[in-house]
Amino acid sequence: MSIKSLVAGFAGAIMLVALPAQATEITHDLGVTDVPDHPQRIVVLEYSFVDTLAAVGVAPIGIADDDKRDSVVPAYTKVIGDEWTSVGTRKSPSLEVIASLKPDLIIADTSRHEAIYGALSEIAPTIAFDSLTGTYEVAMEAAKTIAHAVGKDAEMDARMAEHTAKMDAFKAEIGDVSGWSAQFLIDNGEGIFLHSPVSYNGSLLAWFGFKSNMPTPDGHTYEEAVVNTSLEQLSEINPQIILRGKYADPGLTDSWVGQPLYDNLDAVKSGNLFDVTAHEWSRLRGVIASEVSAANLVDIVKQLKR
Amino acid sequence: MPTALRFALLATAVLLAALLSLTIGQRSDVGITNVLQLLFINDGSLARSAVVDLRLPRTLVAGLIGVNLALAGLALQAITRNPLASESILGINQGAALGVAVGLVVPGLMVVNLDVMAIIGAVLAGIITFSIAGGLGGRLDSMRLILAGVTVGAFSFAFVRFTFTLDDNLSRLVLTWTSADISSARLDQALPLLLWATGGLVLSLAMAHNFNILALGDGASQGLGVDPRRARLIGAMLAAVLTGASVAAAGPVMFVGLVMPHLCRLWFGTNHRLLVPAVALGGAGLVLLADVVSKLVRFPYETPLGVICALIGAPYFLYATLRARNMA
Amino acid sequence: MIDTLPAQRRTVAPSRAILLIAGLVVLVIAAALWGLSVGAVAIPVEVIVNTLFNLPGEQQAYIIMKSRLPRMVLALLTGGALALSGAIIQGVIRNPLASPNIIGINSGAALFALGLVLVFPAIPQVWMPLAACLGGFCAAGFVMLVAHYRRLSAIHLALIGVAVGFVFEAGVDYLLIVSNDSESSAPMIWLTGSLWGRTWAHVAISWLPLLTLSALALLLSYRLDLMALGEGTATGLGLNVPRQRLLLLVVATLLASVSVAVVGIMGFVGLMAPHIARRLVGGAHRLMLPVAMLVGMLLVVFADGLGRAIAPPVEISAGIITALIGAPFFVYIMLTTALEQD
Numbered sequence: 002m003s004i005k006s007l008v009a010g011f012a013g014a015i016m017l018v019a020l021p022a023q024a025t026e027i028t029h030d031l032g033v034t035d036v037p038d039h040p041q042r043i044v045v046l047e048y049s050f051v052d053t054l055a056a057v058g059v060a061p062i063g064i065a066d067d068d069k070r071d072s073v074v075p076a077y078t079k080v081i082g083d084e085w086t087s088v089g090t091r092k093s094p095s096l097e098v099i100a101s102l103k104p105d106l107i108i109a110d111t112s113r114h115e116a117i118y119g120a121l122s123e124i125a126p127t128i129a130f131d132s133l134t135g136t137y138e139v140a141m142e143a144a145k146t147i148a149h150a151v152g153k154d155a156e157m158d159a160r161m162a163e164h165t166a167k168m169d170a171f172k173a174e175i176g177d178v179s180g181w182s183a184q185f186l187i188d189n190g191e192g193i194f195l196h197s198p199v200s201y202n203g204s205l206l207a208w209f210g211f212k213s214n215m216p217t218p219d220g221h222t223y224e225e226a227v228v229n230t231s232l233e234q235l236s237e238i239n240p241q242i243i244l245r246g247k248y249a250d251p252g253l254t255d256s257w258v259g260q261p262l263y264d265n266l267d268a269v270k271s272g273n274l275f276d277v278t279a280h281e282w283s284r285l286r287g288v289i290a291s292e293v294s295a296a297n298l299v300d301i302v303k304q305l306k307r
Numbered sequence: 308m309p310t311a312l313r314f315a316l317l318a319t320a321v322l323l324a325a326l327l328s329l330t331i332g333q334r335s336d337v338g339i340t341n342v343l344q345l346l347f348i349n350d351g352s353l354a355r356s357a358v359v360d361l362r363l364p365r366t367l368v369a370g371l372i373g374v375n376l377a378l379a380g381l382a383l384q385a386i387t388r389n390p391l392a393s394e395s396i397l398g399i400n401q402g403a404a405l406g407v408a409v410g411l412v413v414p415g416l417m418v419v420n421l422d423v424m425a426i427i428g429a430v431l432a433g434i435i436t437f438s439i440a441g442g443l444g445g446r447l448d449s450m451r452l453i454l455a456g457v458t459v460g461a462f463s464f465a466f467v468r469f470t471f472t473l474d475d476n477l478s479r480l481v482l483t484w485t486s487a488d489i490s491s492a493r494l495d496q497a498l499p500l501l502l503w504a505t506g507g508l509v510l511s512l513a514m515a516h517n518f519n520i521l522a523l524g525d526g527a528s529q530g531l532g533v534d535p536r537r538a539r540l541i542g543a544m545l546a547a548v549l550t551g552a553s554v555a556a557a558g559p560v561m562f563v564g565l566v567m568p569h570l571c572r573l574w575f576g577t578n579h580r581l582l583v584p585a586v587a588l589g590g591a592g593l594v595l596l597a598d599v600v601s602k603l604v605r606f607p608y609e610t611p612l613g614v615i616c617a618l619i620g621a622p623y624f625l626y627a628t629l630r631a632r633n634m635a
Numbered sequence: 636m637i638d639t640l641p642a643q644r645r646t647v648a649p650s651r652a653i654l655l656i657a658g659l660v661v662l663v664i665a666a667a668l669w670g671l672s673v674g675a676v677a678i679p680v681e682v683i684v685n686t687l688f689n690l691p692g693e694q695q696a697y698i699i700m701k702s703r704l705p706r707m708v709l710a711l712l713t714g715g716a717l718a719l720s721g722a723i724i725q726g727v728i729r730n731p732l733a734s735p736n737i738i739g740i741n742s743g744a745a746l747f748a749l750g751l752v753l754v755f756p757a758i759p760q761v762w763m764p765l766a767a768c769l770g771g772f773c774a775a776g777f778v779m780l781v782a783h784y785r786r787l788s789a790i791h792l793a794l795i796g797v798a799v800g801f802v803f804e805a806g807v808d809y810l811l812i813v814s815n816d817s818e819s820s821a822p823m824i825w826l827t828g829s830l831w832g833r834t835w836a837h838v839a840i841s842w843l844p845l846l847t848l849s850a851l852a853l854l855l856s857y858r859l860d861l862m863a864l865g866e867g868t869a870t871g872l873g874l875n876v877p878r879q880r881l882l883l884l885v886v887a888t889l890l891a892s893v894s895v896a897v898v899g900i901m902g903f904v905g906l907m908a909p910h911i912a913r914r915l916v917g918g919a920h921r922l923m924l925p926v927a928m929l930v931g932m933l934l935v936v937f938a939d940g941l942g943r944a945i946a947p948p949v950e951i952s953a954g955i956i957t958a959l960i961g962a963p964f965f966v967y968i969m970l971t972t973a974l975e976q977d
Contacts, residue, residue: 089948117832261356454732617805
């Protein structure tokens, strides 16, 4: 380490001590909140916020990881380590555990945590963004705002530039897919759930230029983003490419093999049904997650049978 | 109107409902004009596949659980001498849902598979409700029966709803199961149902005389050579098996067992020899119609059958309680 | 059908009653203190004392003062209210199986609360308690009006209550399915009855109505005793039975609706507490009502603490714990009373 950087570090430390804790005003989905400068102890209540923090090299101290530590994937843990405390499920995180971590910033989901926003705010400044029903664009905007809140604007700018370059490269590699309709769906063994054009995955596919044969809903509610469907309706939508995330094996779609209606789906008939990791695709969002999905897509497009 | 004509009308209504259920769906290439042709002539088209592979099993499952549940309700009402008794009011359906939820959430407690879990839940709930109502002592109290059923049902649903607060995927699984979604019914689910329905119909017909006698009261039954305890036991077993089989195939479908015997009594009188076939036909028709509604109510998306039946049946139950001035 | 309440005629000596009540009060206090110390984060007694009385030394200000203390207060308030509500409804309907659930309160509250969150997502969720209260009152109000104006028997009233409950329940199921929304947790957790995320804000909106109504219920207890003598005798003693019944049911409904509004559907408390109380002090309502109230408080405070302590950081809804304790208890009570009657 050079003398120069040591001095700079010292100066920075002195500045931190000398200046009163400044606050940054952050406008988010549930209001405007003063966030202390450079929050150190951050608790996040959705995976997409882990993504954002990992993108700018910040390790959260608490994650609502659904009490499953491996749900925070290696792409994140290689940056944030595995020192975080689980604060319970994303649906109902433990307020006591959050409080015991003495956080200085909480990042929550708009729809999931609206009802406890007041309680969270009593623990620490809380900012909320639409992760559950937001699109790719919404996730990118949220990432920038969060980076601003944690005082990592420069890092995020750099990461965003890298991200844009990467995504553009992926897009170039994928090429012109405007002639292809693609559909992401979840198969949980009892039902299939299509992610519509207003969902995160739908918007990501649209960003790469894929068409969707699903009608575009007006709103952004959860039931408009994730639609429970039958085989008959899938046969009407009839996408040319199916990206399938299975939470159960064998899935419901596997039981349809041999049925003409299923076998004659364009995607199935032409061999353009691809399995992707359900957890990564359906639950993770953000800068890093979208790059993972995009890399998947590049592989998939290479295998496309025309 | 002669009885034969009434049956003919009812049968026609069931056939029409079945036809509607086959015709309505998301695919635009199946219509009322070509559905029969598609059903009987194999032209190799996808429309044919949609009708035969997807809609026919579903229509069969809907009709058959209608038969089963309506017969179960009729038996329950006969043995309890209570016109309000039925699977949903006695907590049996909710017990089945609880069985499924337990199986999904705590895989360690899973016995064989979800179907078996549904039947175990249904039978346990039924036994508890009946024992609370004094059924073990041989003296059923109809008020206690209903209050106990409601409480058993409430307990079951408390747990089912608790699973909704757990993992996203788990809650979706439970929700699909407990709302009786039959949109992916398969032919191999319809066949066992057909067996149960046939058996149920035969046994119900055989019991029709006993049910008639039972209505006269325990003393009179014994005088007429019918052992009321034995008749009740057989009736209860019949109801439990028919309900269990339906729940295993489709999930809990509410109120069919209440509504159909009621309506049929209005039209066919109280003689069980006529009631049994009428209730069986009517049950099939009712669930088939509910299936049609379930496809239309949020077209092109489907609404599970169980939800539609509850939306139809619950107001009917309210209507029935409001009308009956001196019930129980 | 006349299903007399068990142990209706048994009463206990006043000295024993006072001793019992004192004992229960001690138990409630002990459970409340235990509730302060257990949860996802274990807190030693001295830290609790430091925090409560602002003494020097380690404190856990948020967890004790802003999380567990308001939860404890709400558990006491709603536990007592639900128990009183259940005791009154059992007394009026004169059936030991009756509970606030029986006259449709829970289902009505559930439908309105879910409807608000799922159909009108633009309305802030802070209005959910109000909607729930309104829904509970709508359902029960319909039942009571029908029963009052058609002069129905208590049994018929219960039946209509059950039917109304089913209608609202069907609506709840429809909303759950259509919105596909087991994702936003708040309404789901509320449906199972939980003190998760409850703060002083919830105490602020509910303490005054709950305390007032509880006091009113205790004051009205002697009328229940008169009504327990049977409709004819009560009328002979100058009681306008239909009007008293309506008044009592309104109080019971309000108690349950307000409770349901703040903590959700806390099952079995309204059913269990009166039974336990009746076993302890007999069926005279003057004595039974306060005892039931204490038992209800004890149940909910205990269930809340246990739910937090079982599997941290995941919290089990208190309503699930009360149902888990309540269901076997219910079956036991019913089987034993059924045998007694035979």
